Amino acid sequence: MSMRGPIATHRSATGIPTGRLGTWWLLASEIFIFGGLIACFILFKLNGTPGFEDASLTSVTAGAINTFVLLTSSLSVVLAHAAIEKGDREKSFKYIWYTIGFGLVFLIIKTYEYTGKIIHGHTITDNLFWSFYYTMTGLHALHVIGGMVIMALISFDIRKGYNFQRVELIGIYWHFVDLVWIFLFPLFYIANF
């Protein structure tokens, strides 16, 4: 393992590697951001705010396929981590790019969905449900894009042979993005009553 950066980075008084600890704290703060939005959404939904019956207009099929895609991408990124632990750089590189591919598929389906909705006049200003729908899935999509970019950058480091621990970190982040989707899926697609 390379020793770059200050000594502080390589200390570990808690026993958890610094990078991972930092990632967990990042995710904790993300929980509050997405959690805050989800809490607001539920508050309005249970209030019976007009427009929330539009949940039946979202395509369960598209949502389910997207869930499937993200779950599979989670698998591939965890396999990338397993590979790098064994020191197999090429395999890990390959799995990371599979994950990026799945991310791309997710975004394509998302774009297709957005286009369909907008054509039917359900824009972000249509009513509160659609406002939440576009805000939350949009914020989630931004996280997906961010994750893909970081993964691409990391993958080349891996091939050159350093910063192996980052595969695990981006993996944890990616799983979190997956987790958020796992909750967005029932909120926007299934629970239409």
Added chain:
Amino acid sequence: MSQEAATVQTDIHEEHHEELNFLHKYILPTDHKIIAMQYIFTGMIMAIIGGYFAYAFRMQLAFPGELVPFYGLVGPGEYNMLVTNHGTIMIFWVAMPVLIAGFGNYIIPLMIGCDDMVFPRLNRLSYQIFLVSALVLILSFFVKGGGFGGAWTSYPPLSSAAEYSLTDWGSSLWVLAVALEFVSFLLGGINFITTTMNARAPGMKMMDIPIAVWFIVLAVILFMASVGPLIAGAVMLFMDQRIGTTFFLPSGGGDPLLWQHLFWFFGHPEVYVVLLPTLGIVADIITVFARKKLFGYRTVLYTAFATGGLSFVVWAHHQFIAGIDPRMANVFVVTTVLISIPLAEMMFSYIATLYGGSIEFKTPMLWALSFLAAFLIGGVTGIYLGASALDVYFHDSYFVLAHFHYTFFPITIIGMFAAITYWFPKMFGRMMNETLGKIHFWGTFIPFNCIFLPLFFLGLAGQHRRIYNYNHFPDLATQELQDIRVFATASLVVMLFFQLIFIYNFFVSMFKGEKAPNNPWKANSLEWSIPSPPPHGNFKTLPTVYRGPYEYSAPGRDLDYWPQNEPPEKS
């Protein structure tokens, strides 16, 4: 961490820290000390802007409708913009960067004995985002329609629709600046927490961490845990403004009260976010200058935990009469008044620390003690406002204003001066002028009380906030009340005048002051064991810690201090 690993790392460390060129040292630094300076200087520049705003609107209140010297005419819109941005700047761009990001960055690695933050480049990034946020805020004063004037709480619908606020881009840039600032501190906060959790010097146990570090980290944790919903809220508010959604507009099914909940769920812990670092810094200073061990280290720490925890369940006391369900108010009264319990215990411990001491009234100590005195007033007047029935009378009155200035002024300004005067020798390697420091202290502390004590009485008289000219309210346009306003404004001008002495002292001492020894105050914590100013990489050999930070006047020793890294004598 094993001893071998430490030596291996020290080798790497020494070849790593060569001299950097100007660009990398000062413009794009990764060194925590330089980043700390950047934060502190940016914060001080913003403090000057905030103080200038305060001067402008106080002059308008004292002499309504007249030209304010060095400013111009203050109309109603202008006045709203001034008070709004005064509040925003002082909390988000002065208190937080100077106390948490600035001094946090400076003292955390030094006090826990490591060479830098664990993520130095993340640290740099967070400062850069912070700088951008400050620039965006300043830009917002100059766009068409002027700066945002909807109070620092920016309650919608006023803040969410240009037709109501009349500041179309002003409000959007304001929200954008605040959101960027939050992101910056989230990133910085992750760095602080991880550093303190993982990068402590060998031998430094949880209970050996100086209170200042503990409290800054606690503050950051509170910040991270409370700000998430408000970031979500800021996104929603920004979309309301720019895209036309209706999250907070009742016309489209939204609810303006939701923003208040999102805001105050953050806003109340935020008070403790800025309070805790100052309390920590003050704890360090009073122990050093009273040559005493801190009275009940654990008690102080646990009361801080309790305060932090309680601060999450009191937010609705800002909304007692905002149209929330009155039954909920009872719950929040109980939790709010309960906060007095841990905080009272903490204050008692601080005061008990003085007992049996040998108190030397150097400038940092004067600031620290005056913080305790002023904060005591701020604290006890909080009880009035925590009582919901009194809030029916005091809500949004000058009583509230005087109360929170009695907490925020000590926290931000007094705390900042305490920290600067205390760590100045370490930061710049020179001592500050003691006489000028004391003149500045009295010239700030006395006028401060003269500004805000009278405002309590204005509050009792029913004077409400954010009014540019009280002549439109006959009951408030009396000569008696006007005299109080003039007196407060005059005190403010006097206080601002005395700040010039500080600025003079600061810069002259920085270049011409007496050279500072390693440990001018004879303090224990690790930062005083290295040269002033510390070199890049801080410690020549990374220290090992043998005891807690407050071992002053320990029995059986000649010296009345006992540095944390001094190995125990072998018996």
Added chain:
Amino acid sequence: MIEYYVQSASSFAGDIDNLFLVITLIIGFWFFLVFGIFVYLMVRYRRKDGVKAKYITGEKHSETKWTHYPHYAVVAFDVVIIAINILVWVDIKQTLPPRDNLVRVIGQQWSWSFIHAGPDGELDTPDDVATVNDLHLKVGETYHYELQSRDVLHNFAVPAFRLRQDAVPGRTISGWFKPTKTGTFDLQCAEMCGYGHGIMGAAVTVHSEESFNATMAQIQKGSYESHYQKRMGTKTDLPSKTSHIGKEDSFAALLASIF
């Protein structure tokens, strides 16, 4: 203490003033006690040559009792404050006593509209009397108010009644008050509402029975000169008047001459 500045003109004003007094006594006691000890310690233990500070950890029971016992006392006083406060709060905001009269208060940028229920005591009937920036009340009657806002948040604040309540757009908030004194009082908007927040005032006039009926009749005929305008009319020269005040004040004059 509040009464020194603002007269108390409603039935619950006295309760709030008493609560204020109770809290003042409690915290005054604590403040002077703690502050006294603080100052004493600072003076008593200032640095003297040759005197070494004591070594006290503050972890032993014999030491912690000095902070713990006062702290228990704080808890006891807290309970008192909470109990009295909740009693007053429940009375003012949480319950609605039976009403004698009804008024709808509507805030908008930047004025107040009032719809008085009229003789039948019901709103939205033909005998309603609408006024702008001028609220007329009958002394000794329990009023319910329905508070609404047309645009942004406002706050219906009458200091003499010790009354404050936010008006939230999209909601109707109800509450009550009972004026006990005749006279004219200020009504202020106490929630930031934009550019004209500083001028958003109104006059609350509490009438005796006869005067109230006469005024209502006048308003309905349209012959009533708005009390608010009358009141503000006498004050139109106020800006210059206060600037005059400023110049007379010697200290302020000194200040002004510096710049």
Added chain:
Amino acid sequence: MSETHEHPNYVKIWYWLLVLLAISVAGPMLEVPALTLITAFGIAIIKSFLVAANYMHLKFEKKIIWLLLILALCLLGVFFFGTAPDIMMTEGDQWIDCIADKSCIEQRL
């Protein structure tokens, strides 16, 4: 970076996740709202637990991370229940939500 621990069988977890996904999609077809609630959100919780425990290696993580995440969720709960009485109802003590209630739309002028 690598404490040695047994890897869970990642592919097996993935199969489980797909099965759960199928159930949550099939749930609403029974058209029993209460059941949909369980299949939608109950299964989301199980799924997220599976992912967190196995893929994110929370199983092997120190207790402090658990504490951190649970604390985060608790605080969200505090926020939700503190806010709910004001936002989630059309009628509270002393107030009526005109928009959701529709009763006072005309009065709103």
